[in-house]
Amino acid sequence: MAMEDDAEKSSYIQVESSEEGTTTLNSSNPATKVKMLLFRRMLVGVSDGRFFMGSFHCMDKQGNIILQDAVEYRSTRRSSPSPMEQRCLGLILIPFSCRTSCHVDCSIEEQLSLLSLPR
Numbered sequence: 001m002a003m004e005d006d007a008e009k010s011s012y013i014q015v016e017s018s019e020e021g022t023t024t025l026n027s028s029n030p031a032t033k034v035k036m037l038l039f040r041r042m043l044v045g046v047s048d049g050r051f052f053m054g055s056f057h058c059m060d061k062q063g064n065i066i067l068q069d070a071v072e073y074r075s076t077r078r079s080s081p082s083p084m085e086q087r088c089l090g091l092i093l094i095p096f097s098c099r100t101s102c103h104v105d106c107s108i109e110e111q112l113s114l115l116s117l118p119r
């Protein structure tokens with residue numbers, strides 16, 4: 001299945017990265033935030049233009065992410081409507097310094113609960 005098809009069928013919530021290397025999701029406890037992401041499908045973009053989709057396995061204090069059953073998507077040409085090439089990788093580590101975007105696959109209800117502001 002192509003990455004474009006996955007993105008159209010699923011709703012994604014964006015995970016923001018701060019300069020200190022931590023990930024924020026509008027929750028009070030960082031451990032709770034990360035536990036909510038465990039085993040979710042995640043799409044991570046890196047600085048050289050590649051994307052990795054896999055199951056979120058863990059994150060360290062520096063903001064490095066480990067994805068399980070990861071698939072790499074990369075453009076075969078530099079032109080904008082170029083086809084995407086995919087390659088199965090397995091377990092990978094994505095350094096915080098290379099990460100440009102991070103999206104988590106979840107339902108609309110989960111998005112609203114993850115994004116709800118505390119009162």
